[in-house]
Structures are given as C-alpha cells and as structure tokens.
Amino acid sequence: MRVWRRWFFLKVAAQKTLERVISKAGLGSRTQARTWIHARRVTVNGKVVENPDHWIDFDRDKVAFDGKPLEVSEKIYLLLHKPAGYITTFKDPEGRPTVYDLLQGVETFVSPVGRLDLDTSGLLILTNDNQFAERMTNPEYHVPKTYRVGCEGAVADDAVQALRRGVELSDGPTRPAVVKRIDAQTLEIVLTEGRNRQVRRMIEAIGNQVGTLTRIRIGGVGIGALEAGKWRWLAGQEVEELRPR
Numbered sequence: 169m170r171v172w173r174r175w176f177f178l179k180v181a182a183q184k185t186l187e188r189v190i191s192k193a194g195l196g197s198r199t200q201a202r203t204w205i206h207a208r209r210v211t212v213n214g215k216v217v218e219n220p221d222h223w224i225d226f227d228r229d230k231v232a233f234d235g236k237p238l239e240v241s242e243k244i245y246l247l248l249h250k251p252a253g254y255i256t257t258f259k260d261p262e263g264r265p266t267v268y269d270l271l272q273g274v275e276t277f278v279s280p281v282g283r284l285d286l287d288t289s290g291l292l293i294l295t296n297d298n299q300f301a302e303r304m305t306n307p308e309y310h311v312p313k314t315y316r317v318g319c320e321g322a323v324a325d326d327a328v329q330a331l332r333r334g335v336e337l338s339d340g341p342t343r344p345a346v347v348k349r350i351d352a353q354t355l356e357i358v359l360t361e362g363r364n365r366q367v368r369r370m371i372e373a374i375g376n377q378v379g380t381l382t383r384i385r386i387g388g389v390g391i392g393a394l395e396a397g398k399w400r401w402l403a404g405q406e407v408e409e410l411r412p413r
C-alpha cells in the first residue's frame with residue numbers, strides 16, 4: 169500500500185498544470201502565471217495555450233514563455249524566521265504582510281514548504297524545488313517538526329501524557345508525539361504530521377489555549393540565532409540531510 173501510494177505521488181508530481189509549471193520555473197507567482205497565460209504569452213509545443221489548468225507532461229511537452237524555452241532554474245533553498253503577523257501566501261486579499269515582503273535579495277520565485285498560521289512564528293523553508301517541497305510535506309515521509317508552545321494556562325502532567333499518547337481531533341486522533349515540558353506553561357512538541365492548525369487544536373483538546381507558537385526545528389535544522397524577519401540560505405549539506413528519500 170505504502171509503495172503504491174508513493175508511486176502514485178511521484179507519478180502525479182511528474183505532471184503539473186501549466187500555471188504551476190510557469191510559477192515553479194521561478195518566473196512568478198501562480199496568479200502572475202495565470203495572467204501571462206491568459207495574455208497568450210505561453211506556448212506548449214509551439215502552440216499558444218490559454219488554459220492555466222492545461223496538464224503538462226514533463227517527458228513530452230515543451231513549454232515556452234515569450235518565445236523562450238522555459239529553463240529549469242537552479243534549485244534554491246532558504247530558511248526564513250517568520251515573525252507572527254505574516255501570512256505564507258504570495259498575495260493576501262486583505263492586504264496583510266506576507267513572507268514575500270521579507271525576501272529582499274531573492275531573485276527566483278520560491279514557495280513555502282508547508283504553511284505556518286498567521287500567528288505562528290519560526291522556521292519556514294522556501295524553495296523552487298517542487299519535489300523536495302512535496303516530500304517534505306507528505307506525512308508518509310515523517311519529517312519531524314518541533315514547535316515551542318507557550319500555553320495560556322499551566323499544563324498538568326496528565327495533559328502532557330495525553331498529548332504524548334495522541335488526542336482526539338475532529339479529523340481523527342493524532343499520532344503519538346514527543347512532548348517535552350520546558351516549564352509550567354511551555355512545552356516542546358515534535359510532530360510528524362502536518363494537519364491544519366494541529367498544535368493549536370491539540371492544545372485545545374487538553375482544555376488549554378495557545379498563547380505563542382514558534383516552530384524551532386525541522387528535521388535536524390534549527391532556527392538558531394536567526395532574528396525574526398531575517399532569512400539565510402540553507403547549506404547544501406543541510407538540504408541533503410533534510411531531503412526525504
């Protein structure tokens with residue numbers, strides 16, 4: 169089952185919509201890609217394609233932008249210390265700040281590897297390496313992510329035990345997790361799942377509330393002394409150590 173699912177995942181990763189192909193080539197966001205496709209600037213095998221949802225098969229199709237064949241851009245990987253109050257999408261209809269406002273000096277379009285909520289701070293990896301991003305966020309690869317959680321109230325020992333065993337959420341029980349107590353209200357939780365607002369919902373399930381939430385580590389890469397709002401390149405060795413196989 170697991171092997172079949174992984175095959176299916178890789179097969180789907182080898183085909184992408186035209187909109188994604190343009191954006192993942194590092195030319196711009198998916199919204200920009202749609203605009204360019206509608207403006208007839210994109211061809212597939214020499215013919216203009218105006219449908220952003222047109223499926224591209226990398227083994228067969230040749231895509232060009234303004235007449236120039238799409239170049240596979242160099243893969244880049246960076247680590248941002250996302251401050252609370254920034255969203256992880258490219259554009260926000262409500263005009264809130266986005267993580268892209270913090271990426272001065274990054275010339276290639278990169279996408280976040282997974283999401284962090286508006287109010288969550290901490291380590292966010294961004295890359296133009298689609299396969300890396302998809303594997304990092306695929307729960308089957310069990311990439312551990314460590315969160316430091318400041319709770320609004322003190323957390324009792326039996327609540328810590330419940331978090332370790334797994335708690336019941338609306339979308340099913342959580343997997344057993346490593347949970348370390350830092351002080352009466354602060355925990356470190358290591359998750360290998362990546363469900364929507366998972367830490368916040370786990371803390372609510374034990375009758376408490378998250379005050380502050382920071383992701384401090386992904387796999388073996390920690391946030392270190394990087395200041396909130398700053399980014400740095402990931403070293404080649406860090407990327408290879410993180411890369412799920």
Ligand code: URA
Nearest residue numbers: 285288365366367368
């Ligand atoms: N869990 C959450 O609740 N929020 C995040 O941003 C990440 C993990």
